[in-house]
Amino acid sequence: MSTAAQLTSLLANQTLARLERMRLLPLHRKTNRSRGEHLAGKGGTSTEFNDYRDYSPGDDTRYVDWNIFSRLERPFIKLYRHEEELQVVIIVDVSASMNFGTKLERARGLAAACAVMGLMNQEKVSLYACSALGTAPQVLAPCTGRLSFRRVFEFLERLSAAGDVSLEGAIDEVLKLHRGRGLAIVLSDFLTFGNLERPFNRLSGAGLELMAIQLLSPAELDPELTGDVRFVDAETGQMLDVSAAGDLLTIYREHLQQLQQSLGENCRTRSGRFLSLDASLPLETLLFDTLRRKGWLQ
Amino acid sequence: MMSLVKAAFVNVVDSADLLALAWPGVSALSAAWLFLLIIPLVAFYFLKLRRPQVALPSLVLWRQVIQDQRVNSPFQRFKRHLLLLAQLLLLCLLVLAAMQPFWPSDASGQQSIPVLIDCSASMGATDASGRSRLDLAKEVVYKLIDDLQPGQQLSLIAVHGTAERLTDFSDNPRVLKAAVSQLEVRHAASDLSAGLQLAQALARGTRVDSVLLVSDGNVPSTTDFALPFKLIYQVLPPAVSNVGVASLSARRTSAGWDVFTRLAASSPDPTLCQVRILANEVVIAEEAVSVQSSAAERVTFRVPGETAQSIRVELASGTGDSLPIDNTAYLELPASRPLRVACAAGLTSVRLALQAAGTGVELVDGPADLALIDTSDVPQPARVIMRMGVVPADVAAWLTIEPGAFELTDWNRASPLLQHVQLLDVQFTEQAQYQDHATQRDLETAGYEVLAVGAKGPLVLSAQIEDRREFTLLCHPDRSSLPYRIGFPILIANVLEIARQAAGLGDVSAVATGVLPPWRGTPSARYTLRTPSGEQVVVADERGLVSGVQVPVAGRYALSLDGKPVREIGVGLLSPAETSLARVEQLDLTEQAVSATTAPLPTDKPMWRYLVLVALLVLMAEWWLFQRRPGPLWGRAA
Numbered sequence: 001m002s003t004a005a006q007l008t009s010l011l012a013n014q015t016l017a018r019l020e021r022m023r024l025l026p027l028h029r030k031t032n033r034s035r036g037e038h039l040a041g042k043g044g045t046s047t048e049f050n051d052y053r054d055y056s057p058g059d060d061t062r063y064v065d066w067n068i069f070s071r072l073e074r075p076f077i078k079l080y081r082h083e084e085e086l087q088v089v090i091i092v093d094v095s096a097s098m099n100f101g102t103k104l105e106r107a108r109g110l111a112a113a114c115a116v117m118g119l120m121n122q123e124k125v126s127l128y129a130c131s132a133l134g135t136a137p138q139v140l141a142p143c144t145g146r147l148s149f150r151r152v153f154e155f156l157e158r159l160s161a162a163g164d165v166s167l168e169g170a171i172d173e174v175l176k177l178h179r180g181r182g183l184a185i186v187l188s189d190f191l192t193f194g195n196l197e198r199p200f201n202r203l204s205g206a207g208l209e210l211m212a213i214q215l216l217s218p219a220e221l222d223p224e225l226t227g228d229v230r231f232v233d234a235e236t237g238q239m240l241d242v243s244a245a246g247d248l249l250t251i252y253r254e255h256l257q258q259l260q261q262s263l264g265e266n267c268r269t270r271s272g273r274f275l276s277l278d279a280s281l282p283l284e285t286l287l288f289d290t291l292r293r294k295g296w297l298q
Numbered sequence: 299m300m301s302l303v304k305a306a307f308v309n310v311v312d313s314a315d316l317l318a319l320a321w322p323g324v325s326a327l328s329a330a331w332l333f334l335l336i337i338p339l340v341a342f343y344f345l346k347l348r349r350p351q352v353a354l355p356s357l358v359l360w361r362q363v364i365q366d367q368r369v370n371s372p373f374q375r376f377k378r379h380l381l382l383l384a385q386l387l388l389l390c391l392l393v394l395a396a397m398q399p400f401w402p403s404d405a406s407g408q409q410s411i412p413v414l415i416d417c418s419a420s421m422g423a424t425d426a427s428g429r430s431r432l433d434l435a436k437e438v439v440y441k442l443i444d445d446l447q448p449g450q451q452l453s454l455i456a457v458h459g460t461a462e463r464l465t466d467f468s469d470n471p472r473v474l475k476a477a478v479s480q481l482e483v484r485h486a487a488s489d490l491s492a493g494l495q496l497a498q499a500l501a502r503g504t505r506v507d508s509v510l511l512v513s514d515g516n517v518p519s520t521t522d523f524a525l526p527f528k529l530i531y532q533v534l535p536p537a538v539s540n541v542g543v544a545s546l547s548a549r550r551t552s553a554g555w556d557v558f559t560r561l562a563a564s565s566p567d568p569t570l571c572q573v574r575i576l577a578n579e580v581v582i583a584e585e586a587v588s589v590q591s592s593a594a595e596r597v598t599f600r601v602p603g604e605t606a607q608s609i610r611v612e613l614a615s616g617t618g619d620s621l622p623i624d625n626t627a628y629l630e631l632p633a634s635r636p637l638r639v640a641c642a643a644g645l646t647s648v649r650l651a652l653q654a655a656g657t658g659v660e661l662v663d664g665p666a667d668l669a670l671i672d673t674s675d676v677p678q679p680a681r682v683i684m685r686m687g688v689v690p691a692d693v694a695a696w697l698t699i700e701p702g703a704f705e706l707t708d709w710n711r712a713s714p715l716l717q718h719v720q721l722l723d724v725q726f727t728e729q730a731q732y733q734d735h736a737t738q739r740d741l742e743t744a745g746y747e748v749l750a751v752g753a754k755g756p757l758v759l760s761a762q763i764e765d766r767r768e769f770t771l772l773c774h775p776d777r778s779s780l781p782y783r784i785g786f787p788i789l790i791a792n793v794l795e796i797a798r799q800a801a802g803l804g805d806v807s808a809v810a811t812g813v814l815p816p817w818r819g820t821p822s823a824r825y826t827l828r829t830p831s832g833e834q835v836v837v838a839d840e841r842g843l844v845s846g847v848q849v850p851v852a853g854r855y856a857l858s859l860d861g862k863p864v865r866e867i868g869v870g871l872l873s874p875a876e877t878s879l880a881r882v883e884q885l886d887l888t889e890q891a892v893s894a895t896t897a898p899l900p901t902d903k904p905m906w907r908y909l910v911l912v913a914l915l916v917l918m919a920e921w922w923l924f925q926r927r928p929g930p931l932w933g934r935a936a
Contacts, residue, residue, distance in 0.1 A: 045693055096355075097356050100353075100355045189355060189356070191355055191359065222503075227350075229349055229861055230349040230350065230351045231354070231357055234356075240357050242360065248363050251366050252359060252363050255359050255362045
């Protein structure tokens, strides 16, 4: 039996096939409502019927197809091409700190999976990869449909981790280039000296629902250290001498937990979501088990 | 430094109990300069603190950890420098060990200590584990050597039949231990006074405060010795019970010999033994006996006397015999013959008395066992000589025999010659008188013992000259009423019995270890003596007398001349005291009594070993805690 060639090194064919039948589940569908709300008032605008989709709480009931409802006893929403598009903005942190363990590999895999789900559900997907401070991010322009798979995969496969970009700076650069409401998926380790409240505010203010995924390797989640060590920051090159590091691990874990709680609180207060994942777990486990159980996918 | 601390403490607290505290001492205070090594140790620690580099994605979290106030608590600061503190502790322990601290005891300060080690026969007794008392004594002395402090010396003295100095005062453990390891059990009873006298002689050259005696307790309970030092009398744990042959003797009878052997035991409980008697290597009797310490068991048997007999008594016990060297005894019985007596013709009354003595006496003219003479010189050799009516030549200048009534003052009734002899109503018509202001002391200085004395001079003299016994009756019996008294035949019978004993024709006793009785052989002959432990040459003097032959080991000794056997003698321990393993709890010395102690000897306890052991544990803990390589998060930084 011959083995089919992998479409991409980021996702196994089986995983890809499964993702094509799944979709992202934002808490609030932040579509481009301005158009939807002014449909009747605009003349000359083509509102082409595109497809049906399941009714989600908050959808405008004017667009429910009652004929189908009478037959199937389930509500469906008529999709119109311009009105119902969801912008999916995937921001991938490719700074030097992501170059440890399998963090970058997982970030690329998760970005590819989210892009596939968005493209398969006729959503506009755009990708931004941020590395060095002061430089423009690498951008994949918004694209839709299945035909955009190859472009997405090639874009993500080319990514490598280097640079010392902070997350604030990365988000600022992205918002300079992006227009539209939707969903912002941020894939990073969130180990930054800066304050993330302002960039989160900016994302929320731009109409983007934040789905923040923190990727940490096992050595960051539960380090094993003893004795006197000299730590070197991979991004900045700064050094820090620590004595009896083994005795400080409990305090380290407490601070890590505080960071995660802080990030989660920041996201929740801005109607977003935060999740910290172990980058050593298989991608399939993260997608079909963890994210699905958390209600991020369906 | 310790004395200064102690003095300061005493001044602060005035308490009699605190004054009695024993403070640890230090033998090598000069080693304290090693504490200066702390300075380079601390310097090197901070200069060369090794920190392996570990790359991290970000220092965000670790900076927060370092700034956490809990990290900067004093306890955390202490933990950060735990390696330095462990190294300082290790250095301090090693320097303290180099200063050789010790916990002082009563023996502290004593520099020269003589050690008397009992090596008598009873020290060969074993316990249930098979270890002899001498093995235990060696262990005690080994420990004493190991606990020697700098400046302390030991002199080792072995005490057995005599005292033998093994080493001079020495602090060399190798020399001392080598001397101890060569100690062997001697087949002799212990002579404690000889050991104490030797220790006293050593004390003349150096200051000695106390002397240590290590023994199983089987020593004379009373010793005539005035202690000029303290005696520490340590007894060892007792051995298991013992049985042995305590004595062996024979008495001549008309039918031959009656042999008597006495068995002794150390246990009050009856011990069943088997006694076997061999004559000329042929078993002539075997008997089962029960022996206990409260009652010595006597075994008697009869041996014919026509020929010489070599008797050996062997004792075997199924249980309770911890000392094997006392299980065998030997006795040489000569062939029976009449006593050969040479009597001067002028001693008519004596001749008549000899004829009345009955069988067993043979009058001869040549060499005899007993010579009864009336001249100063000795015409023929004899074991016993009795002069009558003449003054011996070597005291002729001090005594003359003058006619006149002799007034007897006193006589030695316990003397073998004069026992049962009544002299009070005997009349003598001549008497010996002192000349030139001579006195009895002059006779005694010449080796004579005065057995009967009168107002102006002696009557009966006795002397041991070489191997013969000489008696002198200064008044001729024919010029006295002595032959008509009942005492005269008794006197003759006594001298005959003395001669029989000297000739080995009367009572015979087994020879014990020590020195062989003198024996007359070929003049100037070189005899070969085969001993249980080898061979040696023994030379007779010009008169043929062989004397002073040491027989320290129980067993058979054989004399031979030019390869031909001359004589064989068996030697046994024959010491009731050593066989009984009796334990003396208190030594009665002159004006002093010393009690035995079983407690470990008070010695200064060196502490350096414990400090080194603790230092080793600290080193192992330091290695385990700090020498593990830190596990990197992702690897080493380039």
